[in-house]
Amino acid sequence: MKNGKKPDPKVIHPIAGYDKEIYVKPTVKNPNIIVGDFTYIADSQFESHVTHLYEWNGDKLIIGKFCQIASGVEFVMNGANHQMNAVSTFPFYTLEGWDMEPPKKYDLPLKGDTVIGNDVWIGQNAVVLPGVQIGDGAIIGAYSVVGSNVAPYTIVVGNPAKVLRRRFDDEMIELLLQFKWWDRSIEEINSLIPILTDRLYRRRKAGSIQNT
Secondary structure (H helix, E strand, C coil), X not given: CHHHCCCCCCCCCCCCCCCCCEECHHHCCCCCEEECCCCEECCCXXXXXXXXXXXXXXXXXXXXXXXXXXXXXXXXXXXXCCCCCCCCCCCHHHCCCCCCCCCCHHHCCCCCCEEECCCCEECCCCEECCCCEECCCCEECCXXXXXXXXXXXXXXXXXXXXXXXXXXXXXXXXXXXXXCHHHCCHHHHHHHHHHHCCCHHHHHHHCCCCCC
16 A cells, blocks of 8 residues: 555545545535545535535436546536426526416426446536436546536547547447446555556456456
8 A cells, every 4th residue: 555555435635735636425415415435526625516406306416436526527406407398497486576386396307317427537617417427437528518428438528518539449348347446445456556557458458357
């Protein structure tokens, strides 16, 4: 272990003396935000990056393990949506003095939970819209606006985010999805670091990554 210290997912500040990068999981208080071990954000807090998450909508933000979230990223939840099947989209019911009852859930464009896989890198100032599902190993380019699902190990960029390319071919992606390195023990992940951080084609040729 580096400097004699074992990685600890319960630690908030994983870099000694630096408070602008935190492990997210131990800081989360909202029960509708679920985050896996070792996912970090380049900020000193996380929940302000999750907007319009209201209890009455029942939606959740679910983020996997080992995700890398840059500064300025925003997760927009279903509470941001307005009724679209009426003459006006103005939310009279949320403001004082207007005589309107809240619309029924079926009249709102609710899109379900937002789910981010494992080992996902989300670039600076990207926006993830309600109900989006982002697969394991995906990369979201800086300033992208993600309004539709992203397949595993795919790079998307732009507003709206479009596929730039897949990181690997079908065979390798399937192998990595079966490999699930993020679910292994800290000790095993530590031993896998030379494989996880080397150029993949060399490791593939050597047969180091396999479904074990």
